[in-house]
Amino acid sequence: MSNNVTMPQLTAKDFASDQDIRWCPGCGDYSILAQVKKVLPTLGIPREKFVFVSGIGCSSRFPYYVNTFGFHSIHGRAPAVASGVKIVRPDLSVWVITGDGDALSIGGNHLLHAIRRNLDIKIILFNNRIYGLTKGQYSPTSEFGKKTKSTPMGSVDFPLHPLSVAIGAEATFVARSLDVNTKHLEEVLVRAAGHKGTAFVEVYQNCNIFNDLAFEYVAGKDTRDDHMLALEHGKPLIFGKNRDRGIRLSGTTPEIVQLGGDVKEDDLLFHDEKANEPTLAYLLSRMHHPDFPEPMGVFRAVQRPTYEALVNQQIGAARAQQGEGTLEALFDDGETWVVN
């Protein structure tokens, strides 16, 4: 409480709240919560400066489980609530926790606009490709044809791809990770926290009740190496258990090639997360299982002024030019006249 004491080194424990966690046993959310709690103390930000904002859904209970300021808002609106917080308090570290239904269905509009404004907020989207809290309807990321409670004959909705949407909305930071790959998730969260601007992170998250093993191809020990591609800035796109396959561009279309023989590493596509144009990031966001290994890591990380910085610059400029507004000046403005 005192101002004179230097900040003690916090640990993950300091970020645990006193509330019982009510996610289903075995839910992927536990792992994400653990990694977030692990990352927060490493950021050099006092605990009281964190604000976690969420919408509705299983993932959106998250703020109750971290001992920071938290706001559990209404369905889909977390990015808008977070925008209000960040515009008036740019000093706060603002995190949005959302899910595939919350962010891309009911809250699609707010997600797009928060991203294009590039507010310095961190948006973590738990994608489990299903509606959990409402007990098992298909979501905007569910596969075409998926049989769920609300689609007994299979879904005829074509799915959205979160990262493609974010890139289309002019995102400055886009990344993907996986709940069970804790080390990778931790690295991606650290990168997102360090980005000055909207950081959009899709986390593949297993719902063991309504959509179990949806991401087994990238989570399972035996399959993951052949079905994921770890992105590294400046490095060629290589994957596979033996790191013997790569992605090459054929015209404007990516193709999988076998390394060795006449295909050299230099023939492959090289990752550039800092590319000004989002073309490469978008192309990577379109690579899907089972046709391609799915890229994991940072797709895009570019710099653009943040919305709240620009807003507050204008406030500062107006104050510098006109001086701090007074009530007298507010009232006595424009044409006035005196009645005696």
Add this chain to the structure above:
Amino acid sequence: MSTATAPTSGARNIKTVQLDEIVIRFVGDSGDGMQLAGTQMTNTTAVFGNDVVTLPDFPAEIRAPAGSLAGVSGFQINLSSHDIRTPGDQVNCLVAMNPAGLKANLADLEPGGILLVNEDAFGKVNLQKAGYEVNPLEDGSLAGFRLFKVPLDKLTTEGNKGSALTARALGRCRNFTALGLVYWMFNRSLNETLRWIDAKFGKKPEVAQANANALKTGYYFGETCETFVENYQVPKARIAPGRYRKLTGNEAVALGLVTAAKLAGKELFYGSYPITPASDILHQLSIYKNYGVRTFQAEDEIAAMTSVIGAAFAGALAVTGTSGPGVALKAEGIGLAVCTELPMVIVNVQRGGPSTGLPTKTEQADLLQAVCGRNGECPVPVIAPCTPGDCFNMAIEAFRIALEYMTPVMLLSDGYLANGAEPWMLPSEASLPKLRVQHPTAPNSDGGFMPYLRDAKLARPWAVPGTPGLEHRIGGLEKEDVSGNVSYDPLNHEHMIKTRAAKVAGIAKSLPKVEINGSPTGGDLLVIGWGSTYGAINTAVERCRRNGMDVSSVHLRYLFPFQQDLGDVLKRFKRVLCPEMNLGQLSKLLRATYLVDVMSLPKVQGKPFMVRDIAGAIEALMKGNNGR
């Protein structure tokens, strides 16, 4: 209307007739600049020292087909040498720029009233568009009025001989030619408008010159044309001494909000999505950046609402402004604000509904939406200003309630208040209320910080992010009393529902007593209203009292909760009449709350009440009374 006549000096023998009050209406195409001409007339008149009340009336379409009835735009001004409260029932002088404007407005012109028409616009095509088979300027149908046919287009062109502007551009100045003639007719000075033209078009000297020429041409035409044998003078009004400016309701809301922030030592956040007739509040607030005002044009109404919730959570004085359709979209967000018990203001500038309804017309049909329109037991205090200038006071009052009771507050304005203007005396800072804000800096219990531990007024503490040791989580799920933790306990739920209701009901203790205009001890009839009907109701009631009727009025600015003594006041009168621009929403609330047999006087035409609408209803009731 007229009292005395006196000859004026000058080459011609022109009489200047003294009038107490005059109602002028400018009408034309929505592209004819009628709102501008009306605003200029208002400014000039206010600066001169008349009391003035205005009623702009424009179509929802920016440019409806030229010459059509749908595209008619109007601006009515009541200027007076005494205190007035309405824009006037009957028009004394109608300025019609085209046949459609004439056709749509002639019925409101008094018999024998002054009718200035732009005869150049009465060609075959325009007549057809307005549905005239014969030219009304020639068939004698206007014989009951003092008709002046003025060639406004020709005058505008001739007054600008040698101008580099195109004929089309010059044509756009004809509203100033008409205004100049009106200035001559009502003895107004050109100076205010010439100054305005200079400031507005200073960077385009040829445009400034053309408008100034047009204004003067119109004025001199009045002075020299022998058709005009008299003009009119409305002496200054005797109004309270002080410095004044002209203010519309929307401007007054904006000023009130900025003032509230200053008084509270806070910065203002205004999250809004453009919507008629509320957008001007957004425009106005966006220029007050040096007051620390942050305006956020959100992606939709819901984002506007929820960004305001976020800003309030983070410690700002947060406001959203919209109209009825926007409030409908915000309803879930308002519920969240009620549940999280954060202070904020929701401004609803009401317009005609349902659905998109009549976007540019006025109505009071969102009262029940404001009081009841959310899921669950969701009490929100509702207050309403009664004049454009009162919008300033009530915006501050909204924040007073929000901050003292930690609650969202709904401020119900309407299109008539929003766009109507009146002289407003600049307040002294000392006359303004004090607004106190307290943010806790230390835990409020041995067990740590309890976000729902309440004070005597049942308000919870407003702890803002960034305060060490006060980290807490709130949201839309039901709270456990005191701790604010999520709770599904049935008895706790009922306790919280009752506590939130009691908190809002308790606001009544902080409200002033009901003011009765007329007989405080009671009588035959009480006329009760709320919002923008104030002027029409009070003027009608005072007129009826002068005619010997035992009638009083009460005008409510607090609609939820009501003032504590309201039930008692209602019961002092034999009968209660409630004029409203809806089908009886306040009547319904009064009947339900007090079991009083309130009679409703509804008017839902997108137009404000006329004084005669209400006076007529009072007279009819009183006659019935006497006959018994």
